Amino acid sequence: MKNExxxxxxxxxxxxxxxxxxxxxxxxxxxxxxxxxxxxFADALKPVFSGGKAKSVIQIWLAGGPSHLDxxxxxxxxxxxxxxxxxxxxxxxxxxxxxxxxxxxxxxxxDKYSIIRGMTHGNNGHETAAxxxxxxxxxxxxxxxPGIGALVSYFKGYDGGYKGMLPPYITVTSPLxxxxxxxxxxxxxxxFSTGSDPNRPLFAVEGIISExxxxxxxxxxxxxxxxxxxxxxxxxxxxxxxxxxxxxEQAYSxxxxxxxxxxxxxxxxxxxxxxxxxxxxxxxxxxARRLVERGVPFVTINDGGWDHxxxxxxxxxxxxxxxxxxxxxxxxxxxxxxxxxxxxxxVCGEFGRTxxxxxxAPWNGGRGHYGKAFSVLIAGGGFKGGRLLGKxxxxxxxxxxxxxxxxxxxxxxxxxxxxxxxxxxxHPQGKDxxxxxxxxxxxxxxxxxxxxxxxx
Amino acid sequence: MxxxxxxxxxxxxxxxxxxxxxxxxxxxxxxxxxQFTSFKINNKVDEIVIKEFRKRDIPPSPTCTDEVFIxxxxxxxxxxxxxxxxxxxxxxxxxxxxxxxxxxKLLSSMDFADYQALKWSDILRIKAEFPSNLWxxxxxxxxxxxxxxxxxNKPYNKFVYELLTSNGSNFxxxxxxxxxxxxxxxxxxxxxxxxxxxxxxxxxxxPWTEKQLSGMAAFxxxxxxxxxxxxxxxxxxxxxxxxxxxKLNLPLKPVPLNGKPLDIPQDKDPRIVFADWLIAPANxxxxxxxVNRVWYWLLDRxxxxxxxxxxxxxxxxxxxxxxxxxxxxxxxxxxxKHIYRLILNSNTYQLSSMSNEWNVSDENGFSRYRIxxxxxxxxxxxxxxxxxxxxxYTSGIPEPYTFLPSxxxxxxxxDGSISSSFxxxxxxxxxxxxxxAEKTLSPSLLQALHIFNSGHIQRKxxxxxxxxxxxxxxxxxxxxxxxxxxxxxxxxPTAGERKIxxxxxKAPNTKPYDAMNDLAWALLNTKExxxxx
Numbered sequence: 001m002k003n004e005x006x007x008x009x010x011x012x013x014x015x016x017x018x019x020x021x022x023x024x025x026x027x028x029x030x031x032x033x034x035x036x037x038x039x040x041f042a043d044a045l046k047p048v049f050s051g052g053k054a055k056s057v058i059q060i061w062l063a064g065g066p067s068h069l070d071x072x073x074x075x076x077x078x079x080x081x082x083x084x085x086x087x088x089x090x091x092x093x094x095x096x097x098x099x100x101x102x103x104x105x106x107x108x109x110x111d112k113y114s115i116i117r118g119m120t121h122g123n124n125g126h127e128t129a130a131x132x133x134x135x136x137x138x139x140x141x142x143x144x145x146p147g148i149g150a151l152v153s154y155f156k157g158y159d160g161g162y163k164g165m166l167p168p169y170i171t172v173t174s175p176l177x178x179x180x181x182x183x184x185x186x187x188x189x190x191x192f193s194t195g196s197d198p199n200r201p202l203f204a205v206e207g208i209i210s211e212x213x214x215x216x217x218x219x220x221x222x223x224x225x226x227x228x229x230x231x232x233x234x235x236x237x238x239x240x241x242x243x244x245x246x247x248x249e250q251a252y253s254x255x256x257x258x259x260x261x262x263x264x265x266x267x268x269x270x271x272x273x274x275x276x277x278x279x280x281x282x283x284x285x286x287x288a289r290r291l292v293e294r295g296v297p298f299v300t301i302n303d304g305g306w307d308h309x310x311x312x313x314x315x316x317x318x319x320x321x322x323x324x325x326x327x328x329x330x331x332x333x334x335x336x337x338x339x340x341x342x343x344x345x346x347v348c349g350e351f352g353r354t355x356x357x358x359x360x361a362p363w364n365g366g367r368g369h370y371g372k373a374f375s376v377l378i379a380g381g382g383f384k385g386g387r388l389l390g391k392x393x394x395x396x397x398x399x400x401x402x403x404x405x406x407x408x409x410x411x412x413x414x415x416x417x418x419x420x421x422x423x424x425x426x427h428p429q430g431k432d433x434x435x436x437x438x439x440x441x442x443x444x445x446x447x448x449x450x451x452x453x454x455x456x
Numbered sequence: 457m458x459x460x461x462x463x464x465x466x467x468x469x470x471x472x473x474x475x476x477x478x479x480x481x482x483x484x485x486x487x488x489x490x491q492f493t494s495f496k497i498n499n500k501v502d503e504i505v506i507k508e509f510r511k512r513d514i515p516p517s518p519t520c521t522d523e524v525f526i527x528x529x530x531x532x533x534x535x536x537x538x539x540x541x542x543x544x545x546x547x548x549x550x551x552x553x554x555x556x557x558x559x560x561k562l563l564s565s566m567d568f569a570d571y572q573a574l575k576w577s578d579i580l581r582i583k584a585e586f587p588s589n590l591w592x593x594x595x596x597x598x599x600x601x602x603x604x605x606x607x608x609n610k611p612y613n614k615f616v617y618e619l620l621t622s623n624g625s626n627f628x629x630x631x632x633x634x635x636x637x638x639x640x641x642x643x644x645x646x647x648x649x650x651x652x653x654x655x656x657x658x659x660x661x662x663p664w665t666e667k668q669l670s671g672m673a674a675f676x677x678x679x680x681x682x683x684x685x686x687x688x689x690x691x692x693x694x695x696x697x698x699x700x701x702x703k704l705n706l707p708l709k710p711v712p713l714n715g716k717p718l719d720i721p722q723d724k725d726p727r728i729v730f731a732d733w734l735i736a737p738a739n740x741x742x743x744x745x746x747v748n749r750v751w752y753w754l755l756d757r758x759x760x761x762x763x764x765x766x767x768x769x770x771x772x773x774x775x776x777x778x779x780x781x782x783x784x785x786x787x788x789x790x791x792x793k794h795i796y797r798l799i800l801n802s803n804t805y806q807l808s809s810m811s812n813e814w815n816v817s818d819e820n821g822f823s824r825y826r827i828x829x830x831x832x833x834x835x836x837x838x839x840x841x842x843x844x845x846x847x848x849y850t851s852g853i854p855e856p857y858t859f860l861p862s863x864x865x866x867x868x869x870x871d872g873s874i875s876s877s878f879x880x881x882x883x884x885x886x887x888x889x890x891x892x893a894e895k896t897l898s899p900s901l902l903q904a905l906h907i908f909n910s911g912h913i914q915r916k917x918x919x920x921x922x923x924x925x926x927x928x929x930x931x932x933x934x935x936x937x938x939x940x941x942x943x944x945x946x947x948x949p950t951a952g953e954r955k956i957x958x959x960x961x962k963a964p965n966t967k968p969y970d971a972m973n974d975l976a977w978a979l980l981n982t983k984e985x986x987x988x989x
Contacts, residue, residue: 125846210910231984241983
């Protein structure tokens with residue numbers, strides 16, 4: 001085979017990326033458990049995957065699919081039919097990087113993040129595209145894979161040494177929907193959704209902070225429960241009863257202990273809260289910072305409403321400043337607090353939007369779904385700032401340089417967390433499945449861009 | 457002389473044997489004989505089961521009380537609680553046949569059809585979105601067909617035959633959706649699924665070979681799918697011209713698992729040949745798999761366990777019991793309700809969940825009713841039932857949006873894509889695959905937090921007209937306490953419990969209204985409420 005020949009040439013130096021590709025190529029050819037392939041693979045990835053210094057991930061999910069031309073890949077030269085009113089992109093604090101004029105605060109933080117402009121998967125359906133972006137897998141086959149949050153919850157949560165009382169995977173505020181987060185690894189790794197709204201005077205996190213029941217009332221309720229739980233005390237030795245009792249005791253200490261403080265902003269300055277933006281999204285960003293500060297491995301901010309089929313510009317005029325304030329303040333703060341080095345922050349949706357604007361009725365200036373080319377903003381946790389990865393053509397329609405597929409992106413993020421692509425997943429029927437789609441040879445060579453070494 | 461000698465030897469032998477038995481009972485902890493003889497034999501199921509208990513030296517727990525029985529059988533058949541009036545009537549009824557009568561009543565109820573339809577919807581993966589991608593309308597008609605089939609007690613063989621052989625529009629002929637609910641609709645994917653769902657076997661691994669899988673997959677190469685002018689309508693039909701993907705390397709002649717390659721004429725739908733083979737009384741898997749599933753649903757563990765993993769190296773707990781139920785299903789014209797009735801009326805089903813000194817560690821048998829958490833859909837339904845505050849189930853994706861009537865129970869949600877964070881948190885099946893294990897009953901911290909302290913549950917306690925009605929009633933505390941117990945735990949409070957509750961309400965500095973609300977909260981958080989027992 002080709003890779004064997006190459007490997008046999010003495011002194012032939014492989015770049016990391018080449019070695020990675022060869023290793024994977026070898027694996028596709030061999031039976032997956034072939035020891036040799038694994039060792040090639042492991043060696044090639046060592047610098048990345050053993051040096052992972054990221055501890056947490058903040059995923060900012062712009063559900064519906066944000067327009068790449070109107071955010072991180074502006075195309076002022078393409079004319080009015082492509083860029084509409086956003087034809088004057090602004091310079092950032094990094095030479096050669098321009099972003100949409102509606103994002104002036106993020107422009108001042110460009111040294112902290114990279115922009116992947118070569119993102120692609122070619123799928124235009126919300127469900128399947130969301131599945132691909134969240135799981136880093138293709139659809140098809142008999143398996144439904146876990147999303148990256150559930151994967152991190154599996155590797156870095158309670159089974160991976162996490163000791164915190166806060167759930168290891170938290171979604172602010174409502175669940176992602178469209179696909180089942182945890183796939184075959186099971187509901188134990190699903191996220192905890194806070195519900196409510198962190199911008200409200202009382203942010204009532206379901207189950208943890210009650211709007212109505214104060215702690216002293218809960219204490220007397222608990223005492224009453226202890227006395228009347230006749231069946232529970234009679235059957236205390238039954239494993240099912242004991243397990244439930246154990247969780248109830250834990251629940252009580254979570255509610256009455258310090259855990260709830262993560263969700264209360266009383267110690268944050270008003271100016272800071274204003275800077276994040278006094279809205280659900282802005283305060284969700286602030287909450288995400290508070291959660292990773294407390295060691296939560298994965299936080300998703302689920303921001304819906306980016307499916308702008310109609311009249312996109314009036315909508316974006318409202319939304320982009322909100323996004324700008326929230327994300328820019330989050331990055332600034334994480335950096336100042338020394339948390340950015342250990343926290344991956346990335347912003348994306350399931351796809352981009354059609355570069356050509358649909359001026360005709362009923363869209364009246366909208367954009368459709370577009371999975372062929374779009375952008376991801378990524379920062380921290382070992383990702384470099386101030387870089388561009390990949391390129392689209394002059395109208396933002398096709399990726400012309402360095403494509404990045406969902407499996408490349410997810411494998412890279414997992415790698416920085418120290419999760420090797422060939423780490424095994426628990427499969428209920430005992431099948432051999434791995435953390436990354438790249439490890440099982442299911443992705444053909446032409447659909448691999450390579451993990452994100454250029455920006456690590 | 458000789459005969460006296462013989463008799464005395466016999467006598468000594470008997471003494472030794474008896475002594476040994478006594479010794480075993482007294483010093484080795486073997487269960488005394490009465491522990492077995494006290495087991496009531498209600499029907500043939502019990503006759504077989506008691507033999508198994510004796511073989512294993514594990515005596516069963518006693519029969520459960522009427523209070524426990526009524527709650528258990530309502531939950532297991534209909535996913536619902538008996539009303540306080542149902543409980544009062546049942547406990548007052550002196551008829552020795554009352555449990556039997558109750559079973560008959562419940563099996564003919566719509567609640568039964570709803571709850572069993574939920575179990576089948578999980579296995580058939582009825583879901584508008586990924587990965588089944590049935591689309592909302594089709595999911596709804598499919599579910600309605602399922603529910604009606606169960607309510608009318610369609611013979612199980614006919615039910616499966618319709619699922620496997622129907623042709624037509626996904627909106628007009630609901631069972632055709634069976635073949636639509638696959639990610640890739642490939643013959644091997646379909647064959648594996650059918651083997652799992654209707655035969656309880658896992659074709660993709662030992663002892664089955666690749667060759668056997670492809671032999672069976674070859675039955676499903678002539679399925680055609682085509683669209684119509686109606687949005688998202690799809691016709692499933694027999695397409696004699698269809699060709700399987702050559703990469704799959706399927707044999708031209710389909711091979712039944714226990715048979716030889718078949719010559720099927722070009723104009724004959726191979727699905728029909730397959731279905732005829734599957735539902736034939738001689739098929740060694742079909743009826744067994746069905747009765748084993750019902751046993752699993754009612755007793756939380758299959759006779760073969762997991763209930764969808766039958767293979768030679770995973771033997772049944774009792775081959776005789778499995779064979780008996782299989783025979784009953786076939787000889788009763790595939791009447792599944794007959795199987796439910798046999799099991800529910802058996803003393804085996806009606807055993808107490810409390811262990812005795814010998815069956816404490818009987819994790820794999822049926823010597824006591826297995827304690828488990830009430831499943832997600834049932835739990836939210838019974839909380840809604842006792843508070844009379846319904847949930848709202850809607851689905852914003854995909855368009856057109858789905859809104860279900862607010863009175864609907866969670867067990868009746870037709871489409872697995874309709875989301876609720878409560879249902880997800882409590883382990884409802886994501887309907888990704890057809891494995892029974894997709895649905896989970898394991899408890900978690902988040903679940904405990906939710907019932908303990910969420911606004912969702914507290915609002916129901918505060919606003920629920922039923923609980924509010926009881927609490928603000930002019931009658932005395934004793935009446936209110938009793939009413940809450942009947943409503944939530946389906947039984948009368950004991951004298952001790954009445955006293956504790958009264959003391960709590962009468963304590964200084966407590967507001968009686970809040971105290972009653974606290975009592976309702978506490979009852980909702982008891983293990984007795986959250987667990988089936």
